[in-house]
Amino acid sequence: MSYLQRGTKEFHLANLALFAAGFITFANLYVTQPLFPQFTEQYGVSPAVASLSLSLSTGVLSVSLILCGSLSEAWGRKRLMTISIFLSSLLTIVLAVSPTFETLLLLRIIQGFVFAGVPAIAMAYLGEEVHPSSLGVAMGLYISGNSVGGLAGRIIMGTMSDFFSWQIGMVVLGVISFLVSLYFVWALPASKHFTPRQLKLKPLAKSLFSHLKDPGLICLFGIAFTLMGSFVTLYNYISYKLMGAPYHLSAGVVGWIFLVYLVGTFSSTWFGSLSDKFGKQKVLLTGITIMFTGALLTLPVHLFIKILGIVIYTFGFFGAHSIASGWVSSRAKKDKAQASSLYLFAYYFGSSVGGTTGGLFWSSWGWNGVIGFISSFLITSFTLAVTLIVLNRKEKMLEDHLQY
Numbered sequence: 372m373s374y375l376q377r378g379t380k381e382f383h384l385a386n387l388a389l390f391a392a393g394f395i396t397f398a399n400l401y402v403t404q405p406l407f408p409q410f411t412e413q414y415g416v417s418p419a420v421a422s423l424s425l426s427l428s429t430g431v432l433s434v435s436l437i438l439c440g441s442l443s444e445a446w447g448r449k450r451l452m453t454i455s456i457f458l459s460s461l462l463t464i465v466l467a468v469s470p471t472f473e474t475l476l477l478l479r480i481i482q483g484f485v486f487a488g489v490p491a492i493a494m495a496y497l498g499e500e501v502h503p504s505s506l507g508v509a510m511g512l513y514i515s516g517n518s519v520g521g522l523a524g525r526i527i528m529g530t531m532s533d534f535f536s537w538q539i540g541m542v543v544l545g546v547i548s549f550l551v552s553l554y555f556v557w558a559l560p561a562s563k564h565f566t567p568r569q570l571k572l573k574p575l576a577k578s579l580f581s582h583l584k585d586p587g588l589i590c591l592f593g594i595a596f597t598l599m600g601s602f603v604t605l606y607n608y609i610s611y612k613l614m615g616a617p618y619h620l621s622a623g624v625v626g627w628i629f630l631v632y633l634v635g636t637f638s639s640t641w642f643g644s645l646s647d648k649f650g651k652q653k654v655l656l657t658g659i660t661i662m663f664t665g666a667l668l669t670l671p672v673h674l675f676i677k678i679l680g681i682v683i684y685t686f687g688f689f690g691a692h693s694i695a696s697g698w699v700s701s702r703a704k705k706d707k708a709q710a711s712s713l714y715l716f717a718y719y720f721g722s723s724v725g726g727t728t729g730g731l732f733w734s735s736w737g738w739n740g741v742i743g744f745i746s747s748f749l750i751t752s753f754t755l756a757v758t759l760i761v762l763n764r765k766e767k768m769l770e771d772h773l774q775y
Contacts, residue, residue: 373563374501377508381560385500386512388559389493393516395456395548395555396489398524399463400428402544403479404606405529405626406537408614414472419730422607424472424479426723429603431483432490433719436712437579439487448496449559455488456552464545467538494711498700500563510697511643518635518689523547529626582710587702587766590759594695594752595718598659600725601748602688605666607726608733608741609681618674631682635689642690643697651694652760658691659756663749666742691752692718721748 403410403424410421439451462482469475493513501509524544531540582588606629613620613628620628638658646654665687668680696714703710725748732740 382501382509384558385496385560386509388555389497389513390516390519391551391555391558392452392456392489392493393513394520394523395459395551396486397517397520398527398544399459399482399520399548400432400486400524401425401521401606402463402466402524402528402541403428403475405525405610405622405629406532407607408610409532409537409622410472416472417730418608418611418733419727422727422730423476425603425607426727427476428479428483428486429719429726430723431480432486433716433723435484435487436490436715436719437709439492439712448492448499449561451488452492452496452559453552453556455485456555457549458485460545460548460552462545463541463548467541467545490711490715492711494696494700494715495707498703498707498711500560503701506700507643507647507693507697508640509643510700511640511693514639514689514693514696515636518632518639518685522629522632525629525632526626529623529629533621533623533626578705579709579713582703582713585702587759587762588699588710588713590755590762591695591699591702592714592717593755594655594759595692595714596721596724597748597752597755598662598688598691598695598721599718600721601662601666601745601752602684603722603726604729604741604745604748605669605681605684608729608738609669611733612738613674613677617672628678628681631678631685634682634686638686638690639693643693646694646697651698652756652763655691655694655698655756656753656760658687658694659749659753661687662691663687663746663753666745666749670739670742 406424407418407421410416410424411418414421439455459482462478462485466475466478466482469478494510497506497509497513527544527547528537528540531537531543609628610622610625612618613625614622642654642658662684665680665682665684668683669677670680671677696711699710699714700707725744729741729744732744736743
């Protein structure tokens with residue numbers, strides 16, 4: 372059976388379908404992020420507590436990813452992704468009628484569980500169905516859908532809350548997501564290289580833990596935790612900074628600043644192409660360095676420089692993430708869905724931990740404290756990436772030695 376390759380109709384259909392699935396998942400996942408200042412004002416909660424409307428979703432998502440990755444080994448990839456995106460769309464509409472902040476948090480917990488059906492499975496689908504020579508570009512295109520989704524959710528929420536209300540914004544986004552879900556079902560080709568197996572918890576748990584014995588994968592999981600922890604921290608609290616003194620921007624204007632997510636659409640695809648040409652190691656280190664540079668540029672008071680820093684930071688993040696996530700699929704020799712789910716467990720657990728902990732730094736030390744916290748995570752990411760590169764070189768030398 373042939374694999375999906377660049378230039379074919381099936382390749383384009385699969386990538387557009389997974390782009391759509393990523394759009395739905397991340398538009399709905401991050402739908403509350405630009406609303407934190409409004410939650411603080413409307414419900415009288417602290418910034419750290421307001422961030423729970425996102426952190427609880429990503430925390431539950433991180434755990435349920437492992438379950439969904441295992442279920443997909445038995446039930447198939449497309450079926451679970453379809454259930455996930457339709458339920459995600461419905462729950463966003465239900466959020467609009469939540470009577471209290473506690474009810475909203477409960478719904479976000481449920482939604483976090485539902486979100487898990489796409490991220491780990493989509494990566495595994497690509498790893499199985501796409502030819503290795505085209506995998507970097509395919510993974511980059513999928514992640515670009517994530518960035519466009521995150522952008523759309525924030526802009527819709529910010530704009531709707533300015534002109535109408537955040538509740539109306541929820542309904543609008545939910546309806547859009549439902550319609551896009553219909554396209555996904557039509558466009559995604561059925562799996563050709565996936566062989567379902569009976570769902571047995573003991574063998575699945577054994578194969579799951581076997582990935583934790585690979586030091587290279589452990590490094591990649593650590594990179595996922597620190598990259599996402601730093602990224603979501605910046606976006607969680609930049610709204611407080613921009614809506615406060617000396618800028619006093621409205622929620623709608625701040626929402627449109629998230630338009631910088633479009634650079635992630637470009638960088639994730641471009642970094643994937645660069646990795647196919649120059650290798651993952653150099654490109655990953657470059658992405659992390661770009662993130663660090665962007666974070667430091669958000670420190671000056673001038674609004675233009677601050678936004679430029681956010682652009683650079685976002686560019687580096689999506690590029691680095693596309694490399695690291697693709698690296699997991701290529702390094703895992705079997706049970707790719709479970710390896711991907713472990714990567715994303717670390718990724719979203721980092722989002723939960725970093726996203727809420729960053730609020731404590733914001734409350735205590737302001738934006739300088741937030742950037743200090745982010746910098747510590749990025750330094751850790753860089754260190755893990757260097758460790759992974761050294762490990763790969765040693766493995767390559769040993770492999771060459773054994774051949775001779």
